[in-house]
Amino acid sequence: MRAALFITCFNDTLFPGVGRATVTILERLGVEVDFPAEQTCCGQMHWNTGYQLEAAPLARRFVRTFGDAEAIVCPSASCAGMVREAYPRLAALAGDDDLASAAADVVPRVYELTEYLVDVLGVESVGASFPHRVTYHPTCHSLRALHVGDRPMRLLRAVRGIDLVELDEADECCGFGGTFAIKNADTSIAILSDKLRHILDTRAEVCASSDTSCLMHIGGGLRRQRAGTRTMHIAEILAAQE
Amino acid sequence: MSAPGAGRPFPEAAREALRDSQLRRNVGKATTTIRAKRAAAVAELPDWEALRAAGSAIKARTMATLPDQLERLEASVTRAGGTVHWARDGAEANAIVAGIAKANGADEVIKVKSLATDEIDLNDALEREGIHAIETDLAELINQLAGDWSSHILVPAIHRNRAEIRRLFERTIAQGRELSDEPEALTEAARVHLREKFLSVPVAVSGANFGVAETGTIAVFESEGNGRMCLTLPRVLVTVMGIEKVVPEWRDIEVFAQLLPRSSTAERMNPYTSFWTGVRPGDGPEEFHLVLLDNGRTDVLADEVGRQALHCIRCSACLNVCPVYSRTGGQAYGSIYPGPIGAILTPQLRGLDQAPTLPWASSLCGACYEVCPVRIDIPTVLVHLRGRVVREVEGKGRGEKAVMQALARVFGSRRRYETAQKLARLGRGPLGVLGGGAPGLGAWAQARDVPEIPAQSFREWWASRERGDGGGGDPGGGSGSGDSPQAAAGTDLGRAT
Numbered sequence: 019m020r021a022a023l024f025i026t027c028f029n030d031t032l033f034p035g036v037g038r039a040t041v042t043i044l045e046r047l048g049v050e051v052d053f054p055a056e057q058t059c060c061g062q063m064h065w066n067t068g069y070q071l072e073a074a075p076l077a078r079r080f081v082r083t084f085g086d087a088e089a090i091v092c093p094s095a096s097c098a099g100m101v102r103e104a105y106p107r108l109a110a111l112a113g114d115d116d117l118a119s120a121a122a123d124v125v126p127r128v129y130e131l132t133e134y135l136v137d138v139l140g141v142e143s144v145g146a147s148f149p150h151r152v153t154y155h156p157t158c159h160s161l162r163a164l165h166v167g168d169r170p171m172r173l174l175r176a177v178r179g180i181d182l183v184e185l186d187e188a189d190e191c192c193g194f195g196g197t198f199a200i201k202n203a204d205t206s207i208a209i210l211s212d213k214l215r216h217i218l219d220t221r222a223e224v225c226a227s228s229d230t231s232c233l234m235h236i237g238g239g240l241r242r243q244r245a246g247t248r249t250m251h252i253a254e255i256l257a258a259q260e
Numbered sequence: 261m262s263a264p265g266a267g268r269p270f271p272e273a274a275r276e277a278l279r280d281s282q283l284r285r286n287v288g289k290a291t292t293t294i295r296a297k298r299a300a301a302v303a304e305l306p307d308w309e310a311l312r313a314a315g316s317a318i319k320a321r322t323m324a325t326l327p328d329q330l331e332r333l334e335a336s337v338t339r340a341g342g343t344v345h346w347a348r349d350g351a352e353a354n355a356i357v358a359g360i361a362k363a364n365g366a367d368e369v370i371k372v373k374s375l376a377t378d379e380i381d382l383n384d385a386l387e388r389e390g391i392h393a394i395e396t397d398l399a400e401l402i403n404q405l406a407g408d409w410s411s412h413i414l415v416p417a418i419h420r421n422r423a424e425i426r427r428l429f430e431r432t433i434a435q436g437r438e439l440s441d442e443p444e445a446l447t448e449a450a451r452v453h454l455r456e457k458f459l460s461v462p463v464a465v466s467g468a469n470f471g472v473a474e475t476g477t478i479a480v481f482e483s484e485g486n487g488r489m490c491l492t493l494p495r496v497l498v499t500v501m502g503i504e505k506v507v508p509e510w511r512d513i514e515v516f517a518q519l520l521p522r523s524s525t526a527e528r529m530n531p532y533t534s535f536w537t538g539v540r541p542g543d544g545p546e547e548f549h550l551v552l553l554d555n556g557r558t559d560v561l562a563d564e565v566g567r568q569a570l571h572c573i574r575c576s577a578c579l580n581v582c583p584v585y586s587r588t589g590g591q592a593y594g595s596i597y598p599g600p601i602g603a604i605l606t607p608q609l610r611g612l613d614q615a616p617t618l619p620w621a622s623s624l625c626g627a628c629y630e631v632c633p634v635r636i637d638i639p640t641v642l643v644h645l646r647g648r649v650v651r652e653v654e655g656k657g658r659g660e661k662a663v664m665q666a667l668a669r670v671f672g673s674r675r676r677y678e679t680a681q682k683l684a685r686l687g688r689g690p691l692g693v694l695g696g697g698a699p700g701l702g703a704w705a706q707a708r709d710v711p712e713i714p715a716q717s718f719r720e721w722w723a724s725r726e727r728g729d730g731g732g733g734d735p736g737g738g739s740g741s742g743d744s745p746q747a748a749a750g751t752d753l754g755r756a757t
Contacts, residue, residue, distance in 0.1 A: 030717050031717055036718075063667070066624060069664040071651075162629070199703075200703045202270070208278050251739040
């Protein structure tokens with residue numbers, strides 16, 4: 019079993035620990051991991067902010083870089099969602115038939131990490147041990163773009179020692195939304211303040227999620243408040259063997 | 261009255277609204293309650309998804325054949341004794357309504373709650389002609405008496421609480437009386453005021469939920485019964501209907517009659533559903549006028565992605581689930597159409613340059629699409645309109661464009677990207693946006709700490725591991741890494757070993 023890691027520019031630059039954790043999990047489960055170093059950014063920020071034609075070369079780069087991969091595994095629901103949902107539309111907008119057919123070829127091989135673990139490898143217990151109180155923010159793109167359902171929770175429930183607490187209003191957005199967090203900072207923060215209240219109500223040590231972008235926003239708010247709850251990507255918990 | 265702050269940038273209007281703790285409480289509580297109720301009402305129907313698909317298909321068919329359907333509707337209404345008027349824009353529609361009122365010697369008209377007439381500022385236009393429009397929907401009446409503007413499609417006074425309404429009524433329609441905060445007392449005060457108007461005013465104005473091309477039947481779905489009074493008691497009835505409200509066949513109503521109440525009020529059926537077909541001697545109005553309003557709709561129809569906004573049946577489910585709307589309320593959107601649907605409808609109806617910030621008034625969380633009874637893919641339309649604003653509206657965010665183009669160039673080459681990663685650690689270069697000294701950082705940092713950029717990127721770690729010189733020590737950069745010692749300690753505790 020081979021998988022190409024689609025790390026995302028965000029994790030690569032800001033949260034490399036998420037990538038290392040992903041490698042740890044996949045190798046532990048016997049997957050041969052490859053990292054195509056030509057990858058940069060999937061173009062999500064450009065696409066969602068309205069710079070759609072600027073995203074076209076990035077999409078072309080992606081399909082070229084990952085064209086031959088057996089499976090493309092991504093520890094980010096929103097970047098996986100970008101490739102899966104937006105690339106066909108982007109190809110149509112740019113009038114690029116080659117991109118359209120390359121995207122149609124690549125898209126079925128793109129998996130968000132928890133999808134790959136549960137659907138392709140068929141595992142729920144990944145041999146992790148993490149004796150801490152954890153709550154999980156499911157992220158909008160996991161739920162409503164990728165429809166990963168309860169896969170992340172199934173994986174977390176199988177972690178030895180974990181004290182997993184349900185998050186109230188879990189399905190609601192955290193308020194990040196990419197450039198929304200800056201362009202509409204006040205509204206973004208207002209949404210975040212309710213998310214933080216629900217997180218703190220769980221008395222969890224850790225708020226986990228499958229997107230570090232949401233976690234940067236949530237974690238930035240928690241740290242600003244000196245709240246004592248830290249954020250972790252689900253891969254970091256699944257990699258842990260404490 | 262016109263929407264306050266129409267054309268005002270959304271972020272600015274939102275900032276002001278977010279400070280209003282009364283509004284936050286009222287809108288937050290109301291939307292949370294209706295969200296749960298809607299979910300329960302929808303869960304009762306095993307064929308809900310099939311109904312949504314049917315609703316979407318009927319609307320798509322309607323839009324694809326709109327000119328034909330409108331001509332069929334005109335013929336059917338005319339055959340049933342009604343008169344059909346065509347209005348290119350709000351001014352034309354307002355002039356038609358004013359003309360009908362004057363021809364009937366009316367200096368007052370009573371109104372059924374209607375978004376189309378609010379969209380064209382009919383009340384103001386009539387007032388200028390010496391005709392006073394009286395809102396008969398309770399919430400619309402409240403807003404009218406307060407000189408206030410709607411904040412929700414279905415519950416226009418959602419931002420007000422009972423005590424505010426009591427004080428308002430005691431100042432206006434119930435002068436000299438002392439009311440209580442009980443809903444019964446407040447509605448009674450409104451009822452006493454309105455009953456007299458229902459019986460004496462000769463002309464009523466309504467909107468329409470649906471107009472059936474096949475039969476010429478017009479439908480109004482409502483909760484309070486004031487609509488039924490307006491639709492049956494006055495001698496003359498004028499209905500202003502957006503051209504997208506036509507449905508081809510009578511049987512299509514079956515689908516929408518199930519979708520609309522459950523999505524909007526979370527009811528299996530709304531209390532009052534009125535259908536009428538033209539006029540009938542001795543039964544209801546003697547004259548019926550249907551004003552078919554374009555006001556930008558055919559322009560929307562020309563946009564292949566954006567046109568699905570015209571499928572909207574005005575249920576307001578998307579408002580109630582929206583994380584943005586449920587915090588800012590409706591007035592921040594500067595339009596009678598607030599929330600996610602407003603963010604895609606208003607810029608298209610008015611022109612992108614008139615509401616260029618609205619397509620960004622969303623985190624793209626997708627909750628709106630999930631609940632939409634006619635499956636309007638609002639996030640896709642939002643992103644599409646963002647693209648159109650960037651490409652078509654002059655002078656829109658020149659600085660932002662430069663940053664985006666610089667980033668596109670960086671991501672376009674592995675070498676430039678890897679160099680930018682190194683520069684970012686020093687807080688420099690185009691990727692400095694991630695770590696510091698970048699435009700927008702101030703907005704980010706006002707309530708959120710900024711993550712530190714770790715000393716080693718993932719790709720550097722991978723390369724050193726491939727070379728066999730990696731693995732020593734902790735290179736940092738877990739997702740919980742931060743600048744406080746507390747957070748840093750936590751990260752080490754949580755990291756895989």
